[in-house]
Amino acid sequence: MSKNKTDYVRIASYIFTEEYRNQYGSDATGILFNKCLTLLHRQLKSEGYDIRLPHCWYRWGDAVVRYYVPYIQWTHDDLMKTTVSYRGPTPHINYKDDLVRRSEDYILEFINEHGEDREGMETAVDEVYSGAPFEFQKNYRKLRESLQISLNQVGFDNFEQYVMGLFESAMGSFPREFKSLSDQKDRFSSVFREAAVNGASGGDLFDLAETFWFYFCYHLRLNNRCHENITRETLNIWREMLPERENDFEISIQNYAAQLCSPNTSNPVVLGLLSSREERLSELREILSELEG
Numbered sequence: 001m002s003k004n005k006t007d008y009v010r011i012a013s014y015i016f017t018e019e020y021r022n023q024y025g026s027d028a029t030g031i032l033f034n035k036c037l038t039l040l041h042r043q044l045k046s047e048g049y050d051i052r053l054p055h056c057w058y059r060w061g062d063a064v065v066r067y068y069v070p071y072i073q074w075t076h077d078d079l080m081k082t083t084v085s086y087r088g089p090t091p092h093i094n095y096k097d098d099l100v101r102r103s104e105d106y107i108l109e110f111i112n113e114h115g116e117d118r119e120g121m122e123t124a125v126d127e128v129y130s131g132a133p134f135e136f137q138k139n140y141r142k143l144r145e146s147l148q149i150s151l152n153q154v155g156f157d158n159f160e161q162y163v164m165g166l167f168e169s170a171m172g173s174f175p176r177e178f179k180s181l182s183d184q185k186d187r188f189s190s191v192f193r194e195a196a197v198n199g200a201s202g203g204d205l206f207d208l209a210e211t212f213w214f215y216f217c218y219h220l221r222l223n224n225r226c227h228e229n230i231t232r233e234t235l236n237i238w239r240e241m242l243p244e245r246e247n248d249f250e251i252s253i254q255n256y257a258a259q260l261c262s263p264n265t266s267n268p269v270v271l272g273l274l275s276s277r278e279e280r281l282s283e284l285r286e287i288l289s290e291l292e293g
Contacts, residue, residue: 008051010091012040012103013072017086020111030074030082031060035124036110038062041228042131043106049099056227057137059217061128065230133225134177139170140213147209150202160196163205167192178219184246187253188212190269195260208256215249218242254280 016036020028038061041053054068066074071088094100114120132138143166150159171189178185192208200208220226222238254277261270 006094006097006099007091008099008103009037009053009069010071011093011100012037012051012107013069014086014091014093015104016107016111017072017084019108021085023111024115027075027083027085029121030084032114032121032124033072033084034061034063035114035121035128036107037064039110039124039127040103040106044099044102047102049102051099051103052229054229056221056230057133057217057223058221059214061125062131065234067234068229133223134173134175136170136173136175137220139166139173140209142166143170144206144209144213147202147206151206159202163202164193164196167196177223178216181216181219184212184215184249184253187269187273190267191253191257191261191273194262194265194267194270195256198260198262200260204260208260211249211252211256215245218245250276251280 013033016033017028020032037053038055041051041055044051054065055062056065057063064072066072071086073085073087075083075085077083095104110124114124129138129141143163146163146166150163171185174185188208188211192205192212195205195208218238218241222235227235254273257270257273258277261267261274263274265271
């Protein structure tokens with residue numbers, strides 16, 4: 001059930017930003033905004049309503065696609081936190097509209113439950129990920145979180161064994177829908193395993209894991225199960241970005257192989273990366289030499 005003449009996404013965005021500011025005297029984080037809107041959309045669809053939220057699964061879960069909500073100001077004054085606020089004229093809100101009332105009730109309950117504390121935000125993220133299209137997303141999130149936690153801990157007992165268990169679980173659930181990424185997955189997996197055996201720090205492993213995850217998410221958001229209400233034009237723009245992203249990934253994974261793996265490794269995949277890196281650097285040196293005359 002949908003009422004196309006009313007922009008329910010805009011109304012929900014306005015209600016969320018204003019109610020949050022009224023309760024806490026500050027702007028909400030972008031993370032909380034994304035979780036509220038995507039969970040609202042999910043809940044209403046289960047009740048037979050569709051506010052036609054433009055969203056996709058990406059790096060930090062299900063998120064509103066910013067391009068489609070120009071009335072939301074994303075502020076990055078704090079490097080560690082992005083906040084959101086509403087800009088532009090106030091939308092007309094008909095509180096007799098059943099869908100508006102349902103949206104407002106959900107938003108108010110969400111703000112009261114998840115608020116501004118870290119624990120509340122984490123429970124919202126948990127709820128979002130409970131509806132992830134692929135088990136791999138949930139398993140990889142556990143790996144990323146464990147590595148992030150290790151950044152602030154010293155003497156993590158059985159660190160390698162624990163992390164490698166999560167890693168193998170995640171990669172074992174890699175979805176068949178992304179078989180075109182098999183080579184990139186294998187290169188990443190080989191470097192991660194070799195790096196762990198070679199004594200790489202939690203920080204290095206976290207950076208390595210993020211590199212693969214970010215690359216994977218460029219493909220994830222294009223999967224038909226991972227986006228809604230996105231135009232063909234936008235999807236085409238995302239597709240056109242893939243070759244450049246793949247090139248960036250290849251350079252990064254080669255560099256990580258050189259940085260974190262032993263040059264004496266017997267792993268043929270890692271040796272191939274090291275060889276490709278040396279060829280690439282050799283070509284660059286030749287070009288620089290020619291430019292210098």
